[in-house]
Amino acid sequence: MRLSAKSATLLVLIALVALSPILFPSGYYYRVGALIFVNAIAVTGIVILTGYAGQISLGHAGFAGIGAYACALAPVHLGLHPSLALVLGAAISGVIAFLVGRPILRLKGYYLGVATLGLGILVSMVLNNERQLTGGPDGMEVPDLGLRGLLKDAGLDLTNGQFWYFFCGLALILGAWLALNLYNSPTGRALRALHGSEVAARTVGIDVAQLKLRAFVISAVYASVSGSLLALQNKFITPDVAGFMHSIEMVTMAVLGGVGSILGAIFGAAVLTLLPQVLTVFAEYEQLVLGLVMMLVMIFLPQGLLPSILRKVRGKGE
Amino acid sequence: MTALLSVEGLGISFGGLKAVNDVSFTVRPGEIVSVIGPNGAGKTTLFNMISGVYQPGSGRVVLGGENVTGMAPHLLARRGMSRTFQNLQIFQSMTVLENAISGYHLKERGPVLADLFGLPSSRRRAAEAQAGARELLARVGLDRAAEREAGNLSYGALKRLEIARALALSPKILLLDEPAAGCNAVETEEIDHLIAEVAKSGVAILLVEHDMKMVMRISNHIVVLDHGEKIAEGDPATVSRNPAVIAAYLGTDAGTEAAHADG
Ligand SMILES: Nc1ncnc2c1ncn2[C@@H]1O[C@H](COP(=O)(O)OP(=O)(O)OP(=O)(O)O)[C@@H](O)[C@H]1O
Ligand SMILES: [Mg+2]
Numbered sequence: 001m002r003l004s005a006k007s008a009t010l011l012v013l014i015a016l017v018a019l020s021p022i023l024f025p026s027g028y029y030y031r032v033g034a035l036i037f038v039n040a041i042a043v044t045g046i047v048i049l050t051g052y053a054g055q056i057s058l059g060h061a062g063f064a065g066i067g068a069y070a071c072a073l074a075p076v077h078l079g080l081h082p083s084l085a086l087v088l089g090a091a092i093s094g095v096i097a098f099l100v101g102r103p104i105l106r107l108k109g110y111y112l113g114v115a116t117l118g119l120g121i122l123v124s125m126v127l128n129n130e131r132q133l134t135g136g137p138d139g140m141e142v143p144d145l146g147l148r149g150l151l152k153d154a155g156l157d158l159t160n161g162q163f164w165y166f167f168c169g170l171a172l173i174l175g176a177w178l179a180l181n182l183y184n185s186p187t188g189r190a191l192r193a194l195h196g197s198e199v200a201a202r203t204v205g206i207d208v209a210q211l212k213l214r215a216f217v218i219s220a221v222y223a224s225v226s227g228s229l230l231a232l233q234n235k236f237i238t239p240d241v242a243g244f245m246h247s248i249e250m251v252t253m254a255v256l257g258g259v260g261s262i263l264g265a266i267f268g269a270a271v272l273t274l275l276p277q278v279l280t281v282f283a284e285y286e287q288l289v290l291g292l293v294m295m296l297v298m299i300f301l302p303q304g305l306l307p308s309i310l311r312k313v314r315g316k317g318e
Numbered sequence: 319m320t321a322l323l324s325v326e327g328l329g330i331s332f333g334g335l336k337a338v339n340d341v342s343f344t345v346r347p348g349e350i351v352s353v354i355g356p357n358g359a360g361k362t363t364l365f366n367m368i369s370g371v372y373q374p375g376s377g378r379v380v381l382g383g384e385n386v387t388g389m390a391p392h393l394l395a396r397r398g399m400s401r402t403f404q405n406l407q408i409f410q411s412m413t414v415l416e417n418a419i420s421g422y423h424l425k426e427r428g429p430v431l432a433d434l435f436g437l438p439s440s441r442r443r444a445a446e447a448q449a450g451a452r453e454l455l456a457r458v459g460l461d462r463a464a465e466r467e468a469g470n471l472s473y474g475a476l477k478r479l480e481i482a483r484a485l486a487l488s489p490k491i492l493l494l495d496e497p498a499a500g501c502n503a504v505e506t507e508e509i510d511h512l513i514a515e516v517a518k519s520g521v522a523i524l525l526v527e528h529d530m531k532m533v534m535r536i537s538n539h540i541v542v543l544d545h546g547e548k549i550a551e552g553d554p555a556t557v558s559r560n561p562a563v564i565a566a567y568l569g570t571d572a573g574t575e576a577a578h579a580d581g
Pocket of ligand 2: 361
């Protein structure tokens with residue numbers, strides 16, 4: 001039997017999450033793995049927005065910031081359990097994306113890029129300036145999710161690193177599953193259609209503005225959940241999570257890996273999360289090397305790393 | 319029978335250029351009305367106004383008794399209007415089958431959450447659309463290319479794919495902008511048959527085509543444009559004898575073809 005692309009992607013992903021720890025030389029790598037998964041969740045949202053629907057956002061870190069600070073603030077001020085705070089953050093991000101996206105997405109071209117840039121900066125400024133609430137640039141503590149303790153009581157004793165590795169891995173698998181469902185669904189097809197030709201999409205009855213808005217809201221929720229998970233596993237958060245560099249990082253990860261495919265984007269997230277770890281040796285030149293790697297990939301592998309590599313491998317096989 | 323589509327005094331200007339000026343005609347269900355005229359006469363611009371891609375500067379478009387002037391294309395699609403494009407508008411990186419399925423958008427769309435979670439309702443909608451799309455592809459002779467990426471197909475095949483996608487809407491009126499352009503004689507004849515068949519099922523057809531033999535053979539009614547103005551209309555025999563029409567075409571290939579087609 002031939003595997004569908006969706007099942008194949010999910011299987012590869014599950015195998016990666018489950019089997020990678022065999023190769024980990026120390027517990028530290030669980031933490032790196034969890035970071036990769038957290039980034040990959042946000043990047044999966046970018047794949048839906050940019051890869052499926054062809055829209056660019058330069059401010060998605062703003063939603064990550066909302067998700068992160070929801071987990072820091074809502075338990076303290078509203079008495080919510082951190083897990084519900086994650087849901088609240090996702091809801092707030094979705095609503096803000098809806099309100100901001102609605103007027104912008106009626107316009108054509110790069111308005112979304114510019115407007116989201118503004119939104120990201122706005123969120124980051126609020127987080128930096130509302131010191132009394134957020135602690136400003138110094139950041140603030142985030143309460144414990146509490147799930148690891150429950151698992152321990154139930155007889156499953158994981159280290160903190162192991163717990164977050166598997167928890168974020170599961171969240172990523174869930175996020176990828178949703179995105180893959182969407183790809184081949186009526187909504188996903190309509191998104192890809194308007195990416196291909198907006199005028200043709202409109203004449204087959206696709207409400208282009210509405211569909212773009214849906215993609216924008218969905219991707220904002222992915223970014224928000226990613227921010228929440230980052231905050232919860234670090235138990236500490238600073239406004240950097242909402243910073244412009246983080247937005248650019250998300251887009252770069254997606255484009256680097258290949259924005260058209262979920263697995264490619266996750267691969268991009270892995271490479272760009274690992275690279276700075278490797279490059280700490282040349283800490284001073286980190287930005288320089290990163291920029292150089294990115295330029296080379298864009299010039300020589302414009303489709304993204306993974307699709308280009310796969311094509312080369314297949315080409316040799318034939 | 320009363321008109322399904324009526325175009326009343328439609329006009330638009332680009333800068334100082336009157337691309338289309340005061341054009342009126344009607345199309346009835348099952349009728350094939352062709353719009354002809356030399357290059358740059360305003361045929362595509364007229365289509366773009368009727369289908370809501372351009373906002374008309376003046377005049378009205380009435381569809382099934384409702385004033386739909388300047389209405390967005392996706393709303394016109396819901397009212398039974400469907401079209402193809404002179405310069406191909408294919409979803410290049412999607413498969414041939416997916417292109418055809420996208421024509422079923424209005425029938426297959428549903429709650430986005432059902433699509434995200436892959437609920438049975440979402441799969442059923444998609445499966446129904448897929449079955450319909452496969453039938454349509456067979457009808458235009460593209461069933462064997464169904465799984466190929468659309469961008470890799472020949473020009474003639476893509477023209478037929480656009481027709482299949484447009485038919486997927488089960489339109490009441492179908493606008494075809496040069497469906498046979500770039501197709502060989504055999505393909506042209508196939509398209510010719512297909513259009514006649516669709517019209518026979520009661521669909522109103524508005525056709526722009528440079529292949530005069532085809533136009534003369536299948537049209538019930540012809541509207542002639544030149545420099546944005548309607549210079550003549552009538553049945554094929556009348557139009558091809560019209561001195562103004564012959565003058566407009568004089569010196570062009572199409573002109574000689576028009577003259578021959580009559581004899
Ligand atoms: N968006 C636009 N902006 C400016 N001018 C336009 C635009 N669309 C069309 N025109 C002009 O309007 C006139 C009519 O063009 P149109 O494409 O409608 O002609 P046509 O009859 O379809 O020609 P062809 O047979 O070559 O397809 C041309 O002079 C064209 O340059
Ligand atoms: Mg034209």
